Amino acid sequence: MLRASRAMATTKEAKLIDAFINTIENFIQLSDAEKQLLQSAVTRVDEVKKGQVINCEEERPSHVHVVVEGWAYRYKYAEQGDRAIVGYLLPGDMSDIHITLLDHMDHSVGALTPAKIALIPLETIREIYENHIPLSYAFFWSSLISESILREWFVNNTVRPADKRVAHLLCEMLVRHQLAGLTHDNSFHLPLTQAELSDAVGITPVHTNRVLQRLRSEEMISLDKKRLAILDLERLMQFAEFSPSYLHLSEAYLRRLSN
Amino acid sequence: MLRASRAMATTKEAKLIDAFINTIENFIQLSDAEKQLLQSAVTRVDEVKKGQVINCEEERPSHVHVVVEGWAYRYKYAEQGDRAIVGYLLPGDMSDIHITLLDHMDHSVGALTPAKIALIPLETIREIYENHIPLSYAFFWSSLISESILREWFVNNTVRPADKRVAHLLCEMLVRHQLAGLTHDNSFHLPLTQAELSDAVGITPVHTNRVLQRLRSEEMISLDKKRLAILDLERLMQFAEFSPSYLHLSEAYLRRLSN
DNA sequence: CGGTGTCTTGACATTTCTCAAGTTGGGTGG
DNA sequence: CCACCCAACTTGAGAAATGTCAAGACACCG
Numbered sequence: 360m361l362r363a364s365r366a367m368a369t370t371k372e373a374k375l376i377d378a379f380i381n382t383i384e385n386f387i388q389l390s391d392a393e394k395q396l397l398q399s400a401v402t403r404v405d406e407v408k409k410g411q412v413i414n415c416e417e418e419r420p421s422h423v424h425v426v427v428e429g430w431a432y433r434y435k436y437a438e439q440g441d442r443a444i445v446g447y448l449l450p451g452d453m454s455d456i457h458i459t460l461l462d463h464m465d466h467s468v469g470a471l472t473p474a475k476i477a478l479i480p481l482e483t484i485r486e487i488y489e490n491h492i493p494l495s496y497a498f499f500w501s502s503l504i505s506e507s508i509l510r511e512w513f514v515n516n517t518v519r520p521a522d523k524r525v526a527h528l529l530c531e532m533l534v535r536h537q538l539a540g541l542t543h544d545n546s547f548h549l550p551l552t553q554a555e556l557s558d559a560v561g562i563t564p565v566h567t568n569r570v571l572q573r574l575r576s577e578e579m580i581s582l583d584k585k586r587l588a589i590l591d592l593e594r595l596m597q598f599a600e601f602s603p604s605y606l607h608l609s610e611a612y613l614r615r616l617s618n
Numbered sequence: 619m620l621r622a623s624r625a626m627a628t629t630k631e632a633k634l635i636d637a638f639i640n641t642i643e644n645f646i647q648l649s650d651a652e653k654q655l656l657q658s659a660v661t662r663v664d665e666v667k668k669g670q671v672i673n674c675e676e677e678r679p680s681h682v683h684v685v686v687e688g689w690a691y692r693y694k695y696a697e698q699g700d701r702a703i704v705g706y707l708l709p710g711d712m713s714d715i716h717i718t719l720l721d722h723m724d725h726s727v728g729a730l731t732p733a734k735i736a737l738i739p740l741e742t743i744r745e746i747y748e749n750h751i752p753l754s755y756a757f758f759w760s761s762l763i764s765e766s767i768l769r770e771w772f773v774n775n776t777v778r779p780a781d782k783r784v785a786h787l788l789c790e791m792l793v794r795h796q797l798a799g800l801t802h803d804n805s806f807h808l809p810l811t812q813a814e815l816s817d818a819v820g821i822t823p824v825h826t827n828r829v830l831q832r833l834r835s836e837e838m839i840s841l842d843k844k845r846l847a848i849l850d851l852e853r854l855m856q857f858a859e860f861s862p863s864y865l866h867l868s869e870a871y872l873r874r875l876s877n
Numbered sequence: 878c879g880g881t882g883t884c885t886t887g888a889c890a891t892t893t894c895t896c897a898a899g900t901t902g903g904g905t906g907g
Numbered sequence: 908c909c910a911c912c913c914a915a916c917t918t919g920a921g922a923a924a925t926g927t928c929a930a931g932a933c934a935c936c937g
Contacts, residue, residue, distance in 0.1 A: 562925070
C-alpha cells in the first residue's frame with residue numbers, strides 16, 4: 360500500500376523535478392541520490408481548481424506544498440475585505456516551508472489557475488533537516504529568495520507610482536518565466552485578471568486598466584487573451600526601474616537571460 | 619591576541635545575550651553550552667554613529683551583524699532618490715543572516731541611532747550550520763519571523779490608507795518593545811524622525827505629520843520628545859486592524875503582553 | 878443564445894503630494 | 908550664558924494621482 364502510493368507518486372514527480380529541482384539547482388548541484396530523495400518525499404500530487412484554498416491563514420498544515428503546474432498565490436485579507444496579494448507562486452515554488460518552524464500560517468495560499476500541487480509531509484522535511492544538511496540549505500535558500508522578492512515588492516508598492524508598479528511586476532514575471540523556460544520572444548501566458556494584478560500592486564482595478572492601456576499605447580507591452588508580450592524590454596525595465604539583482608540569479612541564469 | 623579579543627568580547631556580550639539570546643529563546647531553550655558558543659562567536663562589537671552604513675546593497679559582508687543597542691534599519695533607494703525603509707532592527711535583531719547563503723546584499727542596513735553592533739564571522743555561522751543543528755534552526759527561525767513581519771508591512775502599505783498604516787506600525791513597535799522589556803505603561807522611546815517614519819509607510823513627511831496630529835487629537839497616542847505613549851491601545855489596534863498573529867509570539871510572550 | 882465575469886469608459890470625489898513659508902527646539906561657538 | 912543655526916516639525920493652499928460609482932461593451936461558457 361505504501362509501496363503503491365510511492366509508485367504513483369513516482370510517475371508524477373517527473374514534473375515536480377522539472378520545476379522544483381531545477382530551481383534548487385540554481386543554488387546547488389544535487390546528486391542523483393538527493394533528487395531521488397526529493398522525489399520520494401512527495402506523497403501526493405493534488406489537482407486543485409482555480410480559486411481553491413491550499414493553505415489557510417492561522418492553520419497549521421501537515422504538509423509542505425510545491426507548485427507543479429499552474430499558478431498559486433499568497434494573500435491576506437484586510438478587514439473591509441480588501442485582499443493583498445503577497446506573492447505569486449509559479450511551478451517549482453514552495454508555498455509554506457515556514458511551517459516546519461513556525462506554528463501557524465500567517466497568510467493564505469490559493470490556486471490562481473487550475474493547478475497541480477505536490478505534498479511533502481512535514482516530518483519528511485524535518486528528517487531532511489537532520490540528515491541532509493545540503494538539502495536543508497537549499498530549502499533555507501529558497502525561502503530567502505522569496506523574502507528578497509517580497510522585499511522588492513514592498514519597495515515597489517511603497518515608493519513607486521501605479522504605472523511603474525505594474526511595469527515592475529511585469530518585468531519580474533518575465534524574468535521568472537524565462538528562468539522556467541516558459542517564454543517565447545519575451546512573451547508568456549499571464550493568467551491574471553486585472554483585479555488580481557491590482558491586489559498585488561495595491562491599486563484599483565479601474566486604475567490598473569488605465570495603466571495597462573497606457574503601457575500598451577506606448578508600445579511597451581501588448582496583452583491580449585492572457586498573453587503578455589513585452590515589446591520593448593529595455594524601455595520597460597528602465598521605466599520600471601527594474602534591476603534583477605534581487606532575484607539572486609546565478610551566473611548561469613544571467614547568461615541564459617541575455618540570449 | 620586572539621585570546622585577548624575573546625576576553626574583550628566576553629565583557630560586551632552580556633548585552634548581546636540579553637537581547638539576541640533572549641529573542642532566540644522565544645523559539646528554543648538554549649543550553650549553557652550553546653549560549654557560550656554564541657558568545658564566543660562574536661569577534662567584535664562596533665560602535666556606530668547615527669546614519670552610518672552597516673551593510674551596503676550589492677556588497678558581500680564578511681560578518682553577520684546583530685544589533686546590541688540602538689536602532690538600525692533596512693532600506694533601499696529607488697532611482698529618484700526615494701528611500702524605502704524595509705524594516706527596523708531593534709536590539710537582538712540580526713541584520714544579514716541571508717548572506718550565509720546568498721552572494722550579495724539586496725538591500726542596505728544602516729544605523730538609525732548611535733548603536734552597538736556585534737559581528738560574527740560568516741565562517742562561524744557556517745560551522746554552526748554544520749555542527750549545531752538546533753542553533754541553525756534558530757537562525758532560520760529568526761529569518762522567517764522577519765519575513766513574516768515584512769509580509770505584514772507589505773499588506774500594510776498595499777491595502778491600508780495612510781492613517782491606518784502609521785497606526786499599525788506604532789502598534790507593532792509597541793509590541794516589539796514590550797517583548798524587549800523596553801516599555802513603561804504602553805510608552806517607549808521612538809527615535810524616529812517623521813521622515814524616517816514616512817519612508818517606512820510610503821507617505822510624505824508632510825502627510826505623516828498630519829496623520830500623527832490626528833492620532834494625537836483623537837487621543838489614541840501622545841508623542842513628545844521622541845517618547846511615544848499609546849493612550850488607548852484597544853482603540854488604536856482596532857483602528858489599525860492590528861493583530862499580532864504575524865509576530866508568531868510564543869504562549870509565554872502572549873501572557874507577558876496581557877499584563 | 879443567454880448569462881456572468883471581465884474589461885472599458887466617463888464623470889466626479891477623495892486622498893495624498895507638492896511647494897513654500899513659518900515655527901520650534903536643541904546644540905554649538907563665541 | 909547668549910545668539911545663532913540647522914534640522915525637524917507645522918501650516919496652508921493648490922495640484923496631481925488615485926479611488927468611486929455607474930453604465931455599457933465584450934467575450935467566453937454552458
